[in-house]
Every structure is written in structure tokens, then in C-alpha cells.
Amino acid sequence: MPDSRPQPPSHSWSSSSGPAAPAPLLLCGARLTDGRTVDVRLGGGRIEAVGTAGSLAADGTRARGTRVDLSGYLLLPAPAEPHAHPDTALSADDTGPVSYDPGDVRRRATEATLLQLGHGATALRAHVRVGDVAGLGALTAVLRARRALRGLAELTTVAMPRVLTGPAGADGLAVLRDAVKMGASVVGGCPDLDPDPTGYVEAVLEVAAEHGCPVDLHTDAADPARVARFAAMAGGLRPGVALGPCDGLARLPAEVAGRTADRLAAAGVTVTCLPQGGCGAVDGRGTAPVRLLRSAGVRVVAGSGAVRDVSNPVGRGDPLEAAYLLASCHGLSAGDAYAAVSTSARAAMGLPEVRVEAGFPAELLAVRGDGLPAALSSAYSRVVVHGGRVVARTSAVREYPGPAAVDPELPRQGRCGAP
Template structure:
């Protein structure tokens, strides 16, 4: 890799998932052409060339469902391992005394991990908190968004517990949130709470992103959400939708038909739901996923995110869209191409963002990963990556391995 420039006008040496070697030209943050390797005009300034020999060139990934305010809090909280409600209790107890600076520090570190791995757009749910200062999470993520705006686009969704008054929800929109959402299925009166959140979103004409039916066997609110928003023009998404994966085939297909008709985007969160769901099942533990295969087959707007990373809701996670894609393959039975689309083009579409990737006219948000093909990239998730946001190189990682006892003169490894 020879480039030292921030804004390359030519990428060469990379190959696409179809195996073709290409030259990619960039101008003004947009891909202007994708040509056979060696045919693009070479700029006189060598620093404008980004040499990606041995790398697979893809769209940058997007994270459609994050919780930046919670990220990295597991070590401080040391919560009991358990289900969703246990996680909520431990988080809210910690959050009552959590400072704004604590949130900024953890969120900043999390965003940089995402960017390093190839994510250039993040939608983060941010809790509205109990007490005298319920908006400190919103302010903290706003601070991080401002600090890192050259590296990544961050969208903020106010996550509204049922005991937070409507006045605070609307104040969060004034404080910088781009939309609202809630986990209405956990409220004492789920449909009443769903209607309250819908009314706020409609009144303020903002994005609506609901945590929806995150359980294996409780209430189903997805149908009501689809019915109430079918005539809306604003962006509506439903995260989790775990219950959709456990209802009867007849009910599932009816709900998916309603989702497709309404245009709701469904966001699966495999790692967190695989962790949180099924603790009460000692044998044949359910997968804890939404109906991934059925949604994709029905043509639903579909995306997937990592959700929680190293917090009470999930102690694991590598902040990597390729990890989420891998889980969609092994637990959701998608192909590698379908899975990667869910964390890249599908995620951007559900978030309302312009398309990106190595296609003429697309935004030059790109991920180059050392791999020979897409399945290899998802399976191995090489750390060797170059990330571009708006045509600018924003992260570069190179790894090095040694095998001291191996005769490297006779064995070549990569």
C-alpha cells in the first residue's frame, strides 16, 4: 500500500466480490467510475493513488442499531448474566449515577472501534434517563457526534422508557435527537404506550425506530405498528422482532405481509438476541432471532446490527459488521451476499442514507479488507482493512504474524 494521501482520486489493485480486478476513481466524495484494472488515468500526484493489492473492495458497513451510551459498561457494572429484564434493571441502576463524561468516554471509544472495522454510519438509541437530568445521554452522544463527524455519520434516536413523560421526549428532539423509539412491548400497557410514542413521532414529524417484540412468547405489537404507520411517509423501523420468529407460520406470514405493505424496515440484532433469549429453556434453546429468512424472501426492507456491545445486554461483541454478517449466515441461514447486504446496503437503506460502495455514482464510503472473496472476508474477518468515508481515508489497520519455529523459506503464509 503506497498511498499517504487523505483523499485518493484513484484506487487500484483491489478486486470486487465477482472476482474482477478494478480501478476506482473518486471525486468530491463520490465514486465516479469503476474500470478494468490498469485502464484508469493515473494522476500525476502519487499521493492521490491508493494501492489496495490483495484487498476485497466493498461498501463500508453501516450500524443501524447501536447503543453508544451503554457500550463498554459491562466491566463497570459487572451485572449478572441473564435475560432482558435482568439486564434492564442492572443498567438503570448504574445509569442513575452515570455522568455525562462517562458516556462520552465510552461512546467515543466504541465509535472508533466501529470505524476501524469499516463502519461509517451509526444509528444509536440513547436512553432518556430518570432523575433531574434525563437528557445527559443525548448531550453526550451529541458531543461525540460533533467530535468525530469527519469519520462517521451518527444518528441519535431517543429511547423512551414508559415512565419518562412526553415533555422530556419532545425536549430530547430539541436537544439533538433525530427521532424517537421505545420498547412498548415491555410497558404495563403495551398498546397504550405504542400509541403514545406514535403520536409523538407524528406530531414532531421525526424518524420512528421501535424496539419491537423482543421476547420469545409475549405480546405481539408489530401488527399494530404496521397498521398505524402504513400511510406514513416518514422513516419507520422495527428492531429485534424476536417474537416474529416464534409465532405460527400463518401468523408470521400475515405479519410479514403487513410489514412489507407498510414499508417498515426490520432490523435484526443477532448477537444480542442470541445472548438474551432462551435462558429459561434448558434443552432445544430457541435461536432468539426474528424470522430472518422469511423476511428476506418476502422482500422486506431488512438490515442487521450489533445492538449492544460489552454492556449488561451483551458482554461480547467486536464492533464489526462482518461479525454480524457471520451470525446471519450461521444462525439466520442467509447467504454471504444476503448477510453482507444486511449490514451495508440494506442497513443504509433502512437508515434512509444514500447508497455507497464501488459503483459509479455511489457515495465513496468504502471498506477494503484483505480477502480473496466475500465468504472469506466474512469468515476470517481479517484485521487488515482500509476504510473511506466520503472519499477520505479515515482508518487503516495492518496486522503482522510470525511463526518463529516454522521454516518460512519453504512455507508461505498470508
């Protein structure tokens, strides 16, 4: 069975001063999605060169531990997680209400981020509750976890107030502005919970415009008129707007859903779907109509949502599982499904583009398998690279001791992990 816990690198660094410059690294014998087998040299946090296997000189990479054998692995741009809830993650087994004590939130956020890093997500957008019961304590805790994880994963935060209109709205707006000043780099929330959803969106867009922040809003899109209004209001806002999970669109008549998708596309809104379920009521799970949205020209990205909280007590936070579900249940090709959790997700989050080519950031995931379909269906063994460093490894060995005892010609074990 695979050990799902990520294994950080043996070297250490100070979280206050940040990681030292990564040493040169040579990834040997990896397969690319186009079928080539290559060596990839990393340096200074970027890809320095890509050449046929055995062609790259190991100059500067001869020191112990600077060569990684990726024979049998597929090398990909690393996933990014656009929709995480680390402040409530890993709380499903707790009794009573979720604790927003800063110590509890920091512990859960750190563990959940490392869990998702082990799956391959080197960048995560964390949606964090602010105001009412959480105050600013949960955000403070997640920002501290972010600093502690520097050099392992890139964590950005979305401030999510509950109410921004009516008598309680003034307090919510003050907390939202304070959250941005503290370090929240995205403003968002769930307008469906406010007595005046349109007013809520107007308030979020106002704060975003004041600070030049992206916007990331939650809605189930059960009301097509409401989601169309959100799209129209958000259209023209830059640097961008994301809306999700939009699962209610799947419950609309096809013609109505199609018109709504056209409006989302015209507004330039990204839809973040959650194929694994879990971001809200357990009985309201579903997934946005991915193919309809894509055919309308909407950029669709996929996130994991809940990681073992009350919304999804068994949530794994695995971007490859999200891609697998897009391919197996929603008819996307393996390449398009993986792009939804990697290159498209990175673009929606405002992160630099990643390709396995010279000059691009060294944000990579190596998965045991000879192609994307195999990688998505049985991605047990993984090597994760962030900033040019190997930051996590997961290995698995599958054994068949019973049949071999009956027939000695049968193999005793089949390795699906790294040597």
C-alpha cells in the same frame, strides 16, 4: 493478532469548522464482487471513476499519500450500523449501575463509535436513553461525541424514553419532544416496558408526525398480536419505521409467525435483527426468523446491538460478524448477508445509496480476500473510507514459526493483512 483499534488518518481538522475537502485519492488494484480488478478514483467525497486496473490516470493524485494499493482486497460499499447503544457501551466491567454521567457517556460513545468505524461502519444509528435516570444528559453527551467525530463517522441519534403513558407519561413526552429539539433525528423506545404498549406507540407516532422523524422501536415480538398492532399502526407513516430485534417471532408457531411477517411486509416496516445477540435480557437472546421475514417481503437489516455492556459483555460491534452469522446460521447467501449490514441498512437509515460506481458517495470498505465468502470468514485486514478519506486501517500478520523450524520448505509466515 490483529490490532482491533482503528487508526485515524494523520491529517487533522477542526471539529468546529468541519473537515476540509478531501484530497483526490486513487484506490489501486481492488477486486470487486463481480471478479473485476479495478482502480477507483475518489474526489469531493464521491467516486469519480472506476476503471480496469492501471487504466486511470493519476492526474491530481500524484501527491504523497494519495494512492492506496488494494491488491488482494475486496472493495465493497461500507457497512452502516442501524442499532447501536453507545450510551451503555463498554460498561460491562464497571461495578454497580451503568453511569449516565455525561463525561462517562461521551467517552464510551466516542470509543465505541471508533471501534465500530474500525470494523467498517461509517454511519451509525445510536439509540440513547432519555428521561428517568438519564435525563437529557446522555443524549447531550452523544451529540457532543457526534460533533467530535465529524469527518470520521456519521452518527445519528434515536431518543428512547422509558414511559409515555399514565401519570409519568407527561414527563416522558416532554423529554421526548425536548430531545428532538436538541438534535435527536429519530424517535423510538421500547413499548414493551410501558404499562400501555399501544398507547406508547401512539405517542411515538404522534411526535414523529409532528417533527417529520423516522421511528425505530424495540420489541421482542413475543406477542404476535402486539407486533401486528404495532405494524398496523406504523403502516403509512413516512419516512419509515424500523422494529427490532423481533427475536420472539422465532419462538412462534410457523403459521402464526408467517401471518405476522405478512402484516409487517404490508405495513412497510423494516425489521432490524441482531444476530450477535445482546439487547435486553441475557437469557432472552435469539434472532428473528430472517428467511421467513424475507420470503414475506419484509426488508431485514442486521445490527450489532450491545458492545460490551451487560447485555453482551463480549459484543464486538462488527457488521461483518453479523453478516457471517446470517450466512452461516440463517442460510442467506454471502451477498444477501452483506447487503443486510450495508446497502439495505443504509436504505433503512435513510442514507444515500452506495455502489462502487462513478457518481456514488465514497463510503467504502476494503477487506482482505478474493470474494465475499472469504471476506466474511476471515476479515482481519480492512481499510475504511468515509467521505472520500481513509479514516481507519486494521492489519494482521499470521506467523507459523514452529513448523518452519522443522521443515524449511514450509513458509514462515502467511500474510492476511496489508503490507
